[in-house]
Amino acid sequence: MTVPNITLNNGVSIPQLGFGVWQVPAEDTEQVVLTALEVGYRSIDTAQAYHNEEGVGQALRASGLPREEVFITSKLWNEFHGYDDALRTFDESLRRLGVDYIDLFLIHWPVTPLDRYVEAWRALERVYSEGRARAIGVSNFNVDHLTRLFDETETVPALNQIELHPEFIQTELREFHAKHGIATEAWSPLGQGRGLLDRPELAQIGAKYGKTPAQVTLRWHLQLGNIVIPKSVTPSRIRENFQVFDFTLDEEDMARINALDSGRRLGPDPATFIGF
Ligand code: NAD
Numbered sequence: 001m002t003v004p005n006i007t008l009n010n011g012v013s014i015p016q017l018g019f020g021v022w023q024v025p026a027e028d029t030e031q032v033v034l035t036a037l038e039v040g041y042r043s044i045d046t047a048q049a050y051h052n053e054e055g056v057g058q059a060l061r062a063s064g065l066p067r068e069e070v071f072i073t074s075k076l077w078n079e080f081h082g083y084d085d086a087l088r089t090f091d092e093s094l095r096r097l098g099v100d101y102i103d104l105f106l107i108h109w110p111v112t113p114l115d116r117y118v119e120a121w122r123a124l125e126r127v128y129s130e131g132r133a134r135a136i137g138v139s140n141f142n143v144d145h146l147t148r149l150f151d152e153t154e155t156v157p158a159l160n161q162i163e164l165h166p167e168f169i170q171t172e173l174r175e176f177h178a179k180h181g182i183a184t185e186a187w188s189p190l191g192q193g194r195g196l197l198d199r200p201e202l203a204q205i206g207a208k209y210g211k212t213p214a215q216v217t218l219r220w221h222l223q224l225g226n227i228v229i230p231k232s233v234t235p236s237r238i239r240e241n242f243q244v245f246d247f248t249l250d251e252e253d254m255a256r257i258n259a260l261d262s263g264r265r266l267g268p269d270p271a272t273f274i275g276f
Helices: 026-039 053-063 083-097 117-129 143-152 171-180 200-209 213-224 235-240 251-258
Strands: 005-007 013-015 043-045 071-076 102-107 133-139 159-163 183-187
Touching: 026 053, 026 235, 043 053, 053 071, 053 083, 071 083, 071 117, 083 102, 083 117, 102 117, 102 159, 117 133, 117 143, 133 143, 133 183, 143 171, 159 171, 171 183, 200 213, 200 251, 213 235, 213 251
Parallel strands: 043 071, 071 102, 102 133, 133 159, 159 183
Antiparallel strands: 005 013
């Protein structure tokens, strides 16, 4: 199966389907990521705060894949928004991953009450200009945060990674991204495997195609144009989540899934979250 690429606003390509490792224990990360690479995933989403960047790097080396075939994302943690802290911890991420460049580096949260994300962004612009990050972006930014970066800095983020799943479909923010050339990446694309995957609508739609609720949900994302990074530590599910390129949801299915939107977040609100 071939995963389509999305071209970011600086010409760099990112696979539309990747693999997330939040809450994968450090000691399991190498094996879990190796399984994902064997299945065919070529994009891994980690973060300083996940404490498993080392395991991602170990899996990359153990896979024998050339560095340039695997797209690696990591994220600046919230307490490092000062310019110097951001540069220092970026270097630490590279060291933990065992790489000399990263494909995509994100500001993990705006940490709105701290109000230093513009300063952090300037540090990311620097590592980008040095070629040590092939692309830079943000996560959990809303329209106000993005507008401030447009007004006060030189570089439009390549991507915004946001909570996005059928129960929280983020129509306004996705449209804003599209207007400004920012790719939309969905975190918790399966709704964290909580209530979403038990919705009967997803099982009913899946029955039409011989697909599971998780596969239907990922397909919905792909057809909306979202980049997705589902997480699992279970090999059969890691494989299942990759088998999403051999069917197409029709317009009626897409509308039924859109109707699951409740407007409720699973995660914190970017307007207030501090996180440290
Ligand atoms: P997810 O929506 O990917 O759900 C993962 C959970 O769903 C698994 O733990 C498992 O319980 C279940 N699951 C997975 N595959 C399944 C299947 N085929 N059938 C049934 N159940 C299945 O949740 P997530 O891990 O929160 O999000 C994915 C990734 O997004 C993370 O690993 C991380 O990389 C990223 N993320 C980023 C942020 C951020 O602030 N930027 C926040 C949360 C997550």
